[in-house]
Amino acid sequence: MSAPNKSYDPVEVEALKPEEIERLRDEAIAAFAAATGLDALHEAKVAHTGDRSPLALANREIGALPPAAKAAAGKLVGAARGAVNKALAERRVALEAERDARVLVEEAVDVTLPYDRAPRGGRHPLTTFAERLMDVFTAMGYSVAEGPEVEAEWLNFDALNMGPDHPARSTQDTFFLKDADSVVLRTHTSGVQIRSLLAAAEPPVYVICPGRVFRSDELDATHTPVFNQVELLAVDEGLTMADLKGTLDHMVASLFGEGISTRLRPNYFPFTEPSAEMDMVCFVCRGESVGNPDRPCRTCSSEGWIELGGCGMVNPRVLVACGIDPNKYSGFAFGFGIERMLMFRHNVEDMRDIVEGDVRFTLPFGMEI
Template sequence: MSAPNKSYDPVEVEALKPEEIERMRDEALAAFDAAADLDALAHAKTAHTGPASPLSLANREIGALPPAAKAEAGKRVGMARGAVNKALAARLAILETERDERVLVEEAVDVTLPYDLVPAGARHPLTTLMERVADVFVAMGYEVAEGPEVEAEWFNFDALNFVPDHPARQMQDTFFVQGADAASHSGSAAGKSDESGVVLRTHTSPVQARALLDREPPVYVVCPGRVYRTDELDATHTPVFHQIELLAVDEGLTMADLKGTLDHMVQALFGEGMKTRLRPNYFPFTEPSAEMDMVCYVCRGESVGDPDRPCRTCGSEGWIELGGCGMVNPKVLTACGVDPAKYSGFAFGFGIERMLMFRHNVEDMRDMVEGDVRFTRPFGMEI
């Protein structure tokens, strides 16, 4: 490129001739119109608007023109470049619109087709039922109380009036946690009770003792939780299961209060019109003690004495055994620092697995512990 020269004639510069500028412009417009997609348009953009494009090179030639000729040449090139950029923007908008419309068609999803995502899980029905039972008593003013699953033998047995030679203390019924000293001597997985004094709780009743020690009467608590016994796993037994118990200690409580509470519970869980009955029994931690039955929720007792209407749920007896109950033994109150001359109380407990079998006709308890989603999913995600 030569230096400025006043005698330089712009008409002699080939790139700046009017017909040459028009040709460059028309070639750029034709290239843009011929671009079938955004990639082709990008190549055309580089070829006709980039630093090495004909119009860009022509624009550089203007600097060598005499001052009097620069204005006309600059206007001519500027108008051509403006027309090229305008055509480029218009073609870009058209191609982007076509691309978006094509994507909507090609990548459309039919939401009515079967999905192949991982199916949603479900809460375990034991958890749901245990929380539902607890909610019944919370609505009555009870407080939810919890305690450790690895429990001191005193809370699990002694505080609840289990005598030292009670069968429930034996190794065939209770998991004893081996102490460090016992482990060094025996090398076995379980020591005797006099070696550690620690067990896996066999019921949730120790929580009742802890509640009485931690609170001043009146005490109204419901105690859900996991318990352990040395049972074989079969259709009706499992070594790890769940219980829920309630404890009420106040002035003037009687068996009538217990009966009314139980009636309300079964009606809340099984429907209106459900009744309960108490049969005499024995438990170390209650006196008097009883087994609580509820009227069969399927036949409502109508199958009794009617051979034409047998009931498989209750065996046509009209009643279903649900759990044990009774008035808190004064020895338990004394062990927990409560004056039995001033306060009385009642307690009730039952197994959640057993109630789940009643409510939903579950025939094999092993289905509850095997973790098969085909068992839990029908119960849904109830919260």
């Protein structure tokens, strides 16, 4: 750097000529505008505002000017450097905004996805439906009774007035345990009813008996060798078919909605007398599809009624087998398969979907408690 010279003419200093300062300013601003990223902008900053940049070197030349010329040269260089710094700041803000917008797109996190990879699952609809059914009857004062799935033949058949020659006692219908005398896999939960009567010192007895039962059936769309059944037994003084009918009406109204009623069709069961098949009004068409081709109903096949199961008044012979005086007490009972009820309620067409454990069947039913 040259020493101060009072007679020095600034016009003779090339770096401090106004047109040169303007050129250096414009070059710097153009370099900033051409920068396509923050890294390129940093390189342009070093080249045009660093200690060895043309404007920085020009600023150093001011010190060699005479005092009269320093003010004008300082204003000229200062204005140029101020414009350069302003352009640098504006370009940095613009590039940072572009970077942030790009990061939001390229590094976006979808917060709507599950926070982990473990599915929540769902309770099996058989479980939730059975619990809902139990709630209906416990609210009426019934107790839930359970018993063993491996049952004595006497409890499963003889106590229910099913003689030795009854077809249900053949191996075509019943699983007998090998190397066990008169022991079977229960074919219904009626054995639990017998156990409840035997355990009671004296009626009244009001029990609901859910559980798995076993039949020698092939697995297909409507049958399975293992299924769930629920049976009800009420024994007390003065019970009649009217009590049975009222209980059935309350059950179907609680499960399928108000206005659903039942009907009884005469039938025969050895453990009830009189006996009946229990039907309920179709909960989908409410009977309006009968004789109406314009409104067919797949649920009831346009018959207006859905068959649920058997029922009737407890046969006096069953009461006698359990040590209960049939002249003093009477009772009623009914039973049906829970899978069958579930198929009606949710339009399940294949029973194999219920028992094969595919999570795709269970998940839509959710986590109902």
